[in-house]
Amino acid sequence: MNKRDKTIRLGHGSGGRMTHDLIRDIFLSHFDNSILLQQGDSAIWNLSASPDASGHSPTSGTKLAFSTDSYVVDPIFFPGGNIGSLAVSGTVNDLAVSGARPLFLSAAFIIEEGFPLDQLDEIARAMAAASTEADVPIVAGDTKVVHKGKCDKVFITTSGVGLLDEALSHIPTGSRVTEGDVILVNGYAGDHGIAILGERESLKFQSPILSDAACLNGLIAEITAQYEVHFMRDATRGGVATVLSELAGLTKHAITIEEQAIPVREEVRGICEIFGYDPLYMANEGKVVLVVPGDQADKVLEGMKTHPLGRDASIIGKVGGEYPGKVVLHTEIGGKRFLDMLAGEMLPRIC
Amino acid sequence: MNKRDKTIRLGHGSGGRMTHDLIRDIFLSHFDNSILLQQGDSAIWNLSASPDASGHSPTSGTKLAFSTDSYVVDPIFFPGGNIGSLAVSGTVNDLAVSGARPLFLSAAFIIEEGFPLDQLDEIARAMAAASTEADVPIVAGDTKVVHKGKCDKVFITTSGVGLLDEALSHIPTGSRVTEGDVILVNGYAGDHGIAILGERESLKFQSPILSDAACLNGLIAEITAQYEVHFMRDATRGGVATVLSELAGLTKHAITIEEQAIPVREEVRGICEIFGYDPLYMANEGKVVLVVPGDQADKVLEGMKTHPLGRDASIIGKVGGEYPGKVVLHTEIGGKRFLDMLAGEMLPRIC
Numbered sequence: 001m002n003k004r005d006k007t008i009r010l011g012h013g014s015g016g017r018m019t020h021d022l023i024r025d026i027f028l029s030h031f032d033n034s035i036l037l038q039q040g041d042s043a044i045w046n047l048s049a050s051p052d053a054s055g056h057s058p059t060s061g062t063k064l065a066f067s068t069d070s071y072v073v074d075p076i077f078f079p080g081g082n083i084g085s086l087a088v089s090g091t092v093n094d095l096a097v098s099g100a101r102p103l104f105l106s107a108a109f110i111i112e113e114g115f116p117l118d119q120l121d122e123i124a125r126a127m128a129a130a131s132t133e134a135d136v137p138i139v140a141g142d143t144k145v146v147h148k149g150k151c152d153k154v155f156i157t158t159s160g161v162g163l164l165d166e167a168l169s170h171i172p173t174g175s176r177v178t179e180g181d182v183i184l185v186n187g188y189a190g191d192h193g194i195a196i197l198g199e200r201e202s203l204k205f206q207s208p209i210l211s212d213a214a215c216l217n218g219l220i221a222e223i224t225a226q227y228e229v230h231f232m233r234d235a236t237r238g239g240v241a242t243v244l245s246e247l248a249g250l251t252k253h254a255i256t257i258e259e260q261a262i263p264v265r266e267e268v269r270g271i272c273e274i275f276g277y278d279p280l281y282m283a284n285e286g287k288v289v290l291v292v293p294g295d296q297a298d299k300v301l302e303g304m305k306t307h308p309l310g311r312d313a314s315i316i317g318k319v320g321g322e323y324p325g326k327v328v329l330h331t332e333i334g335g336k337r338f339l340d341m342l343a344g345e346m347l348p349r350i351c
Numbered sequence: 352m353n354k355r356d357k358t359i360r361l362g363h364g365s366g367g368r369m370t371h372d373l374i375r376d377i378f379l380s381h382f383d384n385s386i387l388l389q390q391g392d393s394a395i396w397n398l399s400a401s402p403d404a405s406g407h408s409p410t411s412g413t414k415l416a417f418s419t420d421s422y423v424v425d426p427i428f429f430p431g432g433n434i435g436s437l438a439v440s441g442t443v444n445d446l447a448v449s450g451a452r453p454l455f456l457s458a459a460f461i462i463e464e465g466f467p468l469d470q471l472d473e474i475a476r477a478m479a480a481a482s483t484e485a486d487v488p489i490v491a492g493d494t495k496v497v498h499k500g501k502c503d504k505v506f507i508t509t510s511g512v513g514l515l516d517e518a519l520s521h522i523p524t525g526s527r528v529t530e531g532d533v534i535l536v537n538g539y540a541g542d543h544g545i546a547i548l549g550e551r552e553s554l555k556f557q558s559p560i561l562s563d564a565a566c567l568n569g570l571i572a573e574i575t576a577q578y579e580v581h582f583m584r585d586a587t588r589g590g591v592a593t594v595l596s597e598l599a600g601l602t603k604h605a606i607t608i609e610e611q612a613i614p615v616r617e618e619v620r621g622i623c624e625i626f627g628y629d630p631l632y633m634a635n636e637g638k639v640v641l642v643v644p645g646d647q648a649d650k651v652l653e654g655m656k657t658h659p660l661g662r663d664a665s666i667i668g669k670v671g672g673e674y675p676g677k678v679v680l681h682t683e684i685g686g687k688r689f690l691d692m693l694a695g696e697m698l699p700r701i702c
Binding site for chain 2: 005006007008009010011012013019022023026027029030031032033035036042043045047050062064066067068069070071072074101103104106107108109110111112113114115116117118120121124125127128131137138139140141142143144145146147149150151152155157159161163345348349
């Protein structure tokens with residue numbers, strides 16, 4: 001990338017193709033280290049290789065997962081949550097899908113001068129509730145204030161540390177994904193995106209679409225304790241389609257998806273049609289895509305359905321097909337199309 | 352605090368009294384946990400109490416330090432550094448002064464649409480250089496973009512994890528601080544604040560005042576390996592005075608400081624006089640206040656002076672005096688005054 005005279009565009013924050021390019025061209029080119037290069041949802045750090053000042057090494061096998069995300073969602077309050085609950089669940093989920101048990105979080109606030117304290121209080125209350133629900137305490141924080149007009153109400157950055165379950169260390173890499181594996185998602189796609197869009201555009205729904213923002217660590221712990229899981233990733237910015245595209249890119253396997261098997265609410269589908277969006281690219285904040293061995297898929301599906309956050313789980317496709325490294329979608333009307341990463345920016349500031 | 356109709360003011364981000372009150376009234380009231388309540392530079396997490404999914408506990412005694420800070424400094428480029436180098440050194444220092452060896456960092460960027468890519472590249476390069484110098488890699492990151500006018504150029508949040516040296520676990524608590532201990536600082540106070548102020552006000556200096564932003568983990572590791580240290584804290588927002596005030600509050604000891612012993616550059620003193628500021632409240636980004644046993648102070652001072660970042664170190668005062676829990680400054684003209692925490696906001700967006 002020629003950086004001269006180029007500027008940041010909204011698509012650079014989409015989580016899709018432009019974000020990937022920006023990370024590669026600017027950040028990875030400078031922050032050259034093997035852990036960052038893995039580009040998983042969390043960085044994995046082998047603590048055993050880090051003796052303390054007195055030369056004492058922690059137990060061999062202790063691996064930490066580490067993740068960070070800034071939240072700039074607009075509006076900050078939306079049906080089903082607010083920027084605070086989102087900031088907690090998002091980072092908890094990044095750790096959980098990496099095969100780690102989330103241990104603790106930090107929260108750093110950048111606040112606009114003049115922001116109402118009662119709104120900050122409501123945000124903090126939502127963070128505390130999400131943190132309690134997930135059983136992951138917020139142990140460190142920071143507060144910065146900028147002049148009116150120099151930020152938009154409040155931005156929150158959460159970071160989190162988890163303890164990697166050694167038996168799950170293959171999960172972020174996708175190294176065990178193999179032809180014949182089956183792909184599942186734990187429920188309806190696109191709810192978070194439509195909840196934000198609806199709030200922004202003051203859309204009237206018969207029954208309001210709530211953001212699906214939720215901490216998935218409980219569901220994931222249950223599933224991984226009982227079943228073999230080959231890969232997991234939470235479908236956030238860029239939606240289910242972007243995760244599937246990343247999976248195909250990472251494993252070089254062909255991926256085949258049945259569009260009609262992906263749970264999408266009628267209202268979500270309707271709004272997407274009106275605005276010309278594809279629900280598969282719509283953001284989620286409580287959805288995980290799992291890849292499991294083909295012969296265990298039905299049992300995993302059953303297991304997921306017993307958890308409140310997996311009630312609407314579905315088998316959506318399989319590993320295998322004609323085009324290695326590509327995702328082919330079998331559409332509801334009998335056609336086929338490739339699913340690629342989100343190219344530009346669909347809904348800025350969705351999270 | 353009555354939150355109704357109250358709004359965030361710039362002073363809430365000062366790092367002084369108003370920040371402390373905001374944290375107490377909003378964040379601590381909701382995020383109620385014993386680790387956050389310690390309010391050190393880093394949170395300390397005992398990993399031994401955290402078995403992994405299979406019930407396996409890491410070695411007893413493994414304690415992690417965890418810290419986060421958002422950087423909103425304005426201007427983003429200033430003499431002696433930029434927002435990127437600051438974001439790395441600030442979090443490295445927070446871990447180091449807690450008695451931990453910094454292991455790894457994350458960096459989360461909130462960027463304004465239209466921000467020049469070559470400036471982002473320069474910032475990333477400075478972060479990489481600081482990270483390499485400190486030997487603390489940046490292993491995780493995030494990028495968000497907001498519309499033009501919705502943030503000011505770029506904000507960076509860094510978080511970091513360190514391994515606590517068990518022999519130094521008393522340092523953040525101040526529990527070993529005792530009457531007769533001696534207080535040192537590793538060099539000139541107020542350089543960072545004046546570098547920012549000078550750039551903002553386009554002041555012309557004969558020789559430019561450079562920010563003192565630097566990673567102190569090397570200096571601190573050398574000192575703590577050789578000498579007994581009872582307390583350390585980096586003097587950032589709120590300056591040396593705020594750290595001393597926190598020390599007095601934490602230990603309930605009287606603190607006596609000799610103003611003339613605190614190294615302050617002539618130019619810094621001059622600019623402070625013109626603007627009506629006190630250099631002791633001016634921000635630093637490479638200064639640590641240490642408390643050591645009285646009989647070792649001279650040796651610690653000597654040791655510090657052999658390190659490039661401790662060349663201008665000085666003994667500035669002692670633990671003891673008439674007013675328990677208070678800091679008394681013996682002024683250069685022979686007077687006495689109390690040093691309290693920074694009350695409002697002196698220079699917004701100093702870091």
